[in-house]
Amino acid sequence: MYQPNLYQDKIVLVTGGRSGIGYDIAANFLKLGAKVFICSRKEEPLMEAKTELAKLGSCAAKACDIRKPDELEALADAIEKEYGRLDILINNAGGQFPSLAEYISDNGWAAVINNNLNGTFYASRIMANRFFIPQKSGNIVNIIVNMMRGFPGMAHTGAARAGVENLSKSLAQEWSRFNVRINNVAPGTIISSGLDTYAPPVKALLDQMEAQNLMKRHGTMQEVSNAVLFLAGPLASYTSGTTIYVDGMDHLHGDRMGLVNPFVE
């Protein structure tokens, strides 16, 4: 659908690129001519993903935990060595677990905020200071989540992603002087490896939520990638500090208490 050379020779970093949505985003950029760096924490599956992605074009990988600024600095060193610059950062890495809010422990809360909010900020600041600000050009797309009407059953990630959405509004304004755009893609429920991490009862609830969706289905990874490819490139050159929902209107419609109701009724 996009011009085959849309991202020719652009250098793209996809965090969490070894699986699911991140892998799909990486593959899509490669198909459009980009050179892609992926990172995730687990070395072995990361290298397997890199080998597969390298069949599509130039792909490099380094294990990195986005919660650790020193590891992100080392990742920036590796990108600089491999490609000499960075044009686009996709903050996709993240994770959460369903829980009623009253049972979220201090550790559980901190883990999700650290991963989904702090990690995104660390990656953005470090890649901006290393590449985007000196280059006076750059682009960031954050994968957040549909939390427009709150996120009952996953209050920690709702709070973290709302933080990222607001952060992007600040960064978009502050870094416009460096020609850096920052936007978000907010997926609803997307069929991906991320759903495999949920226990069978939660999967059953997701099936119920699918039936409630006005389009009567979950989304695809390609539909998320399509929005990312729009925001990261020249087609969105006058768009910054905003969010595209890829959720079949779940941000407008449907019972947000689906994950909670069965445990409190």
Ligand SMILES: NC(=O)c1ccc[n+]([C@@H]2O[C@H](COP(=O)([O-])OP(=O)(O)OC[C@H]3O[C@@H](n4cnc5c(N)ncnc54)[C@H](OP(=O)(O)O)[C@@H]3O)[C@@H](O)[C@H]2O)c1
């Ligand atoms: N699938 C959905 O319905 C959906 C909906 C809305 C939003 N999202 C968000 O979209 C993103 C991708 O989700 P997905 O469905 O593709 O799930 P996934 O397959 O579990 O992907 C998450 C990726 O992030 C990496 N990761 C997690 N924590 C990390 C850390 N601290 N540092 C570096 N890498 C880390 C994981 O690899 P390692 O474990 O090796 O680190 C993995 O590659 C996530 O942020 C997710 O929350 C998903």
